[in-house]
Amino acid sequence: MLTRRSAIRLGALGGAGLLLSGGRAAAGTAPAVTPPAPFTVPLSVPPVLRPVRRTLTSDVYALTMKEADVEILPGVTTRVRGYGGLFPGPTIRARADRTTVVTHTNGLTVPASVHLHGGHTPSADDGQPMDMVMPGGRRTYTYPNQQVASTLWYHDHAHHTEAESVFLGLAGTYLLSDAWEDCLRLPSGDQDVVLMLRDVKLDEQGGIAFSMLDGSAERDILLVNGRPQPYMKVSGRKYRLRLLNSSNGRHYLLGLDNGDALTQIASDGGLLPAPVPATTVALSPGERVDVVVDFARYAEGTRLVLTNTDPEAVDRTRDVLRFDVGAPEPDDSLLPDRLRPLPALGAATVTRDVVLDFDPVSGDPTIDGKVYDPDRVDTQVAFGADEIWRVYNKDVTFRHNFHVHGVHFRVLDRDGTPVSGHEAGWKDTVAIPNGSTVRLQARFDRHTGRYLYHCHMLEHSSMGMMAQYEVLS
Ligand SMILES: [Cu+2]
Numbered sequence: 001m002l003t004r005r006s007a008i009r010l011g012a013l014g015g016a017g018l019l020l021s022g023g024r025a026a027a028g029t030a031p032a033v034t035p036p037a038p039f040t041v042p043l044s045v046p047p048v049l050r051p052v053r054r055t056l057t058s059d060v061y062a063l064t065m066k067e068a069d070v071e072i073l074p075g076v077t078t079r080v081r082g083y084g085g086l087f088p089g090p091t092i093r094a095r096a097d098r099t100t101v102v103t104h105t106n107g108l109t110v111p112a113s114v115h116l117h118g119g120h121t122p123s124a125d126d127g128q129p130m131d132m133v134m135p136g137g138r139r140t141y142t143y144p145n146q147q148v149a150s151t152l153w154y155h156d157h158a159h160h161t162e163a164e165s166v167f168l169g170l171a172g173t174y175l176l177s178d179a180w181e182d183c184l185r186l187p188s189g190d191q192d193v194v195l196m197l198r199d200v201k202l203d204e205q206g207g208i209a210f211s212m213l214d215g216s217a218e219r220d221i222l223l224v225n226g227r228p229q230p231y232m233k234v235s236g237r238k239y240r241l242r243l244l245n246s247s248n249g250r251h252y253l254l255g256l257d258n259g260d261a262l263t264q265i266a267s268d269g270g271l272l273p274a275p276v277p278a279t280t281v282a283l284s285p286g287e288r289v290d291v292v293v294d295f296a297r298y299a300e301g302t303r304l305v306l307t308n309t310d311p312e313a314v315d316r317t318r319d320v321l322r323f324d325v326g327a328p329e330p331d332d333s334l335l336p337d338r339l340r341p342l343p344a345l346g347a348a349t350v351t352r353d354v355v356l357d358f359d360p361v362s363g364d365p366t367i368d369g370k371v372y373d374p375d376r377v378d379t380q381v382a383f384g385a386d387e388i389w390r391v392y393n394k395d396v397t398f399r400h401n402f403h404v405h406g407v408h409f410r411v412l413d414r415d416g417t418p419v420s421g422h423e424a425g426w427k428d429t430v431a432i433p434n435g436s437t438v439r440l441q442a443r444f445d446r447h448t449g450r451y452l453y454h455c456h457m458l459e460h461s462s463m464g465m466m467a468q469y470e471v472l473s
Contacts, residue, residue, distance in 0.1 A: 033076055033202045035221045035228045039305075039322040041074060043230040045193060046172060049090035058099040061092060065170065066107035073221075073228055076206040080169035081108055083154075087226045088196050088246065089172025092154070096178035100143040106133040110165065114139070115157035116174060117286060118268055118408070118428045120147045123449025126405055129159035129466070130374040146446075147408075148270040148340065149181040150426070151242045151288045153196075159374070163248055163458035167210045169226075171196070171246045180340060181271065187240040187292065187333040193232075197283070197320060198223050198247040212459050216250045216312040224321050232321055236296045236328030238335060240265070243291060245283040248458040251312065251399065251431065254320065255280040257305040260297075263335065266290035269408035269426025271340035276421045280309065284401040284431035286456035289422040292335050298325045342425065345410060345441055346386035352379065356402070356432060356455055356465065357394040365455065365465035372466035377450065379469035384445045388412065391440065393432040400460065402438065403429040406451035406471075409442035429456050448473045 053060040068085030072078045083089030083104075094100045106112045111134050115127030124131075125141045133139040156162045156170035173194045186192075199219035203209040211218075224230050245252055256262065261277035268288050281289055298304065302325040308318055355368050364371045368378065381387060389409075391402045408426040411419045415436050423430065432438050454466035 033073060033204060033206045035073055035316065038229040038319050039231040041227050041230045043232040043321065044225055044227055046086065046088055046091045046196070046225060049084070049092050058101050059094065061100070061102045062105070063089070063102060064105040064107045065112055070226070072200070072223065072226060073202070073206065076202075078202065078206050078208060080208065081165055082169045083172050086172075087169040089154070089170070091172060091194055092174045094143065094145050094174060094176045096145050096147065096149060096176060098145060100145055101140060102143070103138060103140045104133060105138045106135050109135050110161050111135065111158045112156055112165065112170065113158040113162075114141055114154055115405070116141070116143055116152060116154050117403070118150060118152035118288075119143055119174075120406060120446040122447050123406070123451060126451060127157050128374075128450070128452065129157055129162070129372070132158050145176055147176065148426075149178040150176050150268065150270040151244065151266065151290055152176055153244055153246065153288070155246070159372075160462050163212070163462040164210045166246070166458055167200070167248050168208050173242070173244060175242070184336050184339060185332070185334040186265070187238045191238065191333065192240045192242070194225065194242045194244065195321065196225050196244045196246045197252060198245075199250045199317065212463070216317070217314065219248075219250065220314070220316050222308070222317050222320055229316075229319055230321055231324050233324050233326055234295045235326050236298065236300060237331035238292055238294045238296070238333050241291050241293060242288065243281070243283060244288045245285050247285050249285060250317075251285070251310050252283045252308045252320075253280050253310040253313075254283060255307055255309060257307050262291040262293065264289055264291050264422045265335075265339055267422035267425030268428045272422065272425045273341050274338055275335060278421045281422065282310075282431060284399075284429065284456070285458065286401065286403055286429040287431070293323070294335070295323065295325045296328055296331065300325060300327050342410070346443055348386045348388040348441055350381075350385055350387040352387060352389050354389055354391045354402075354453070355394050356391065356400045358398070365460040365463045367454070367465055367467040370467070371464035372454070372468075374468070376468065377470045378467040381444045381469050381471050383448055383471050383473050384443065386441065386443045388439055388441045390437055391432055392437045393434055395434050397434055399431065399433050400455045400457060400465070401429055401431045402453065403456040404442065404451070404453045407442045407444055407446055409440040412439040412441055414438045444471050447471065
């Protein structure tokens with residue numbers, strides 16, 4: 001008898017197992033709805049949400065979560081769950097010196113909880129799994145934005161249903177800017193572009209097919225901002241591309257098909273000290289990296305493909321997006337040699353071990369052998385403490401990753417080897433490959449109260465690979 005708990009393990013295994021056996025035929029019936037050829041659909045960019053009110057100190061927004069019919073594949077209608085009925089949700093632009101207030105109305109038939117991923121948000125407004133907005137209900141979240149400029153995102157976190165709700169569309173970006181970043185004169189306006197990457201599986205009618213059983217092999221339609229493998233027209237000038245892995249479970253290894261480097265400028269929690277070129281950039285679910293690409297280096301008419309060479313990528317999921325380079329344009333944006341220094345790490349006073357694994361008997365996804373219990377505090381942290389967490393993925397087969405709410409951390413090393421590129425900057429989510437250990441260090445000096453730490457592969461977290469820490473005053 002296949003239990004719901006063992007199903008998730010098999011589902012994850014399904015993806016890996018199919019790859020190992022070298023075929024996708026067993027993945028299920030071929031979809032009757034076929035995606036278009038790559039690069040035949042133009043990229044669309046989520047609209048920026050307009051505030052309903054501005055005060056001296058705050059920007060006030062209102063959004064209704066609702067089902068809507070959208071066109072993901074050309075000519076095919078797909079029912080989604082969207083913030084404002086949009087797929088993905090609208091982009092919220094916030095300023096580090098102003099408070100953002102968002103009132104969310106739940107127009108769905110399922111409970112919802114809105115989490116600002118990467119936000120240093122007071123516990124009561126963090127959108128915790130059991131702190132749900134019921135259907136027909138309404139909830140106002142206040143974000144103080146007392147943190148540096150960064151690419152954040154908001155998504156559903158209602159316990160047990162977040163994997164399905166995010167898969168059906170409850171995700172959007174939240175771009176926090178500040179005066180320091182303004183001074184750098186990085187590409188902005190139409191040259192500052194959100195690229196939300198994810199996969200999807202559609203059924204015969206074009207509906208989004210969600211199953212806990214599915215892994216990356218089954219979810220084989222790649223979307224950028226809700227469009228299948230789109231093309232993006234760019235001018236011959238610099239662009240800031242905010243790459244966000246909003247997939248439930250897919251990992252990416254991104255690069256350009258001509259082998260040129262992507263220039264990383266920011267990680268989950270803000271700007272890097274200096275630009276870091278890299279030919280490949282890894283992104284596990286929930287992670288962000290901002291890159292700058294100067295298309296002035298390419299002749300008009302050049303076509304460049306953003307590729308995904310992660311080992312789980314097959315056929316349709318290898319090509320993400322094509323940049324079609326147009327005429328050169330005047331460009332007064334800059335890519336400075338120095339961006340924002342990282343502060344020196346404090347002396348850690350506490351070291352903890354965290355173990356991610358499936359329970360060998362029950363198949364439950366666990367942290368330290370335990371399934372999430374909202375009534376249990378797993379870790380107590382003193383306010384202001386500098387702590388090192390050694391996060392071990394005990395699972396020999398499955399990758400996981402690790403997200404901490406409420407703070408940003410720095411990754412000290414992975415299996416003793418220092419990390420590089422965006423992983424060396426401020427992080428809130430980090431990949432933990434099977435069998436490996438990542439050491440991270442955080443200072444818990446933002447807010448007191450209860451927060452989550454969890455695997456951000458949403459089928460895992462929704463089944464309980466989550467735990468709670470409490471910052472004590
Ligand atoms: Cu996991």
